[in-house]
Each structure stands twice: as structure tokens, then as C-alpha cells.
Amino acid sequence: MDELILDPSLYTVKAILTLDNGGDRFFAKYCDDSYPGVKEQKAFEKNTFNKTCQTDTETALLGGLTVVCKSSIDLYFYTIGSSYENEMMLMAILNCLFFDSLSQMLRKNVEKRALLENMEGFFLVVDEIADWGVILESNPQQGVQRVLQSAKEQIKWSLLR
Template identity: 65%
Template structure:
């Protein structure tokens, strides 16, 4: 058997990260431990990606043998990194799913301050879309349902975190009547 037949056929992601408009890391998840094993190498890679993309009006870049799709919003830059052989459209669907899910959770206010105030929800969204580098979901509605279900099963102080984040006062009132 040759080595190409042993490679996984699943769509995969090497890394996901969100940077602010100065190139500072707000969130990062690297799924390939051999890609950039140290924090210094990761931040250097992120800085190189940011320098190449922050003024460009594109959606895709190729750097250091990686395919990078990205999107900006107000003062944030969202990046999804895949191997050079990865399907760019699949990477873009992951990026769009992440952005649309976060946009909904943050009530269309996708900016640095709101993102930092709601990091728990942000990590849940990323973890629902990608697990260990494998793309699990690309539909934002499915992601939101799963995140909402997960948060509903763990009420904190009599309310559900997603209801609090999204301002869903009706759901909070309904649950308080049940208690």
C-alpha cells in the first residue's frame, strides 16, 4: 500500500484563530501539534498571516505551504488554516459557519469587546464546528442548536448562558416559572 491510501478522507483544518485589528491573538486553536509546536512559532505565524492579509481585499491567501481563508469584521480578523491540498470551499464554509454563528450569538455585534465578553460561547461554537481538526459542521443553525442545547443542560444561577448572551428574556422568564 502506498502512503496516500492511508491518509484520512475527512475534511480537516490545521488551525483557527481570531486576531484584533492590531494583529493580537484573541483566540487560537491549533489542531496539528507538529505544525507550530511552540507558542512563539504560532504567534510568529499569526503575525505573518496578519501582515499579509490585513490590508488585502481577498478571502484567501497561501503562506508557508498553507491555505488560509479569512474574513474581517469591524476590528476583528477571522482565519481558518488548512493544508495546501485542502478544499478551499470547505475551509470557506467553516469560516462562514463560524462567523454567522458568532454573529448570531453576539447579536450581530461582531467586535472585539463583545467577543471578549462572550469567550465561553465563542469556544463552544468553534468546538462544535471543528473537533481535533476534523470539520464536524458547516451549518450555523445546527451549531446554534447544539450550543443552545449544551448550554440549556447547564443552567447557571437560574438562567441559561446563551439566553443571557443573546438577550432572550422570554426563555429566561419561562424557565424561572418552572423553578
């Protein structure tokens, strides 16, 4: 019997999404060209939200993709990988990114308004944890430390100008 053997790859994450409680995009980072246009991306996001917002499960298979979801007060956070991807790895990224790093950064106030006020830090946290589908960090303290270091460097450069 022929078995499907996949070559190992560092490209684990297909997308990182944050949707509001209406299913509209708050933040989206696509790591490949599976959904090349904004129209396709928004349709995928709406479908993902509709399939996951009504259930209590954290993991779903949608259209050949593994979707891991967690919700906060008024936001839904998603990490998406291929159908062959390890759900535990995707959940570790989601926990590190949104519920540990952001919770530390926002003093346990992970909600839409707080993220809007701290979008720069939010973008930095996302970039520190995964870049173009490659997981860079899974330790939330390290991620927050890098964000703080980056913020200090930006302040230093702005003062030098």
C-alpha cells in the first residue's frame, strides 16, 4: 500500500487571522498564495467565522486546512495550517501569540479596543512569533521581550533624528 509521505517543512502556518464578533477582518496575515486576492481572503474569513463561531470546539478542518480557533471578549483568533499540520503545534502558536504574549502586553485586557490602541505592538508580536509561515518563537516571554527591545530601538532612533 502506498502511503503519503510528506517532506518535512518549516512552513507550518498558512494564515493568522483575527476577526471581530461579526466575522469581519480585524487583522489578517496570509503566509502563502492560497487566497491571492482580498475578495477570496474575505470569503474564506467569513466562511471560517461562520463554521467556527457556533461551536465550542477549538479545531476544525475547512477546505483542506486545519483551523485552530480561540475567542476573547469580542475577537476571534485563528491559526491556520495545512490539513496535514499538527493541531497541537498550531494551538501552541495561538496560545503563545494571542493569549500569553498579548495578555502580558495588554495587562490581561485582550479586547478589540485595547488592540486598536496598541496595533504597533500587536503587529510586532505577530512578526516575532511567525514569519512567512515559519514559526520563530513559541515562548511568550521571549516574544514580549523582543517587542519591548524593538520598541526601545524605535524610540532611540526617533530621538536621534
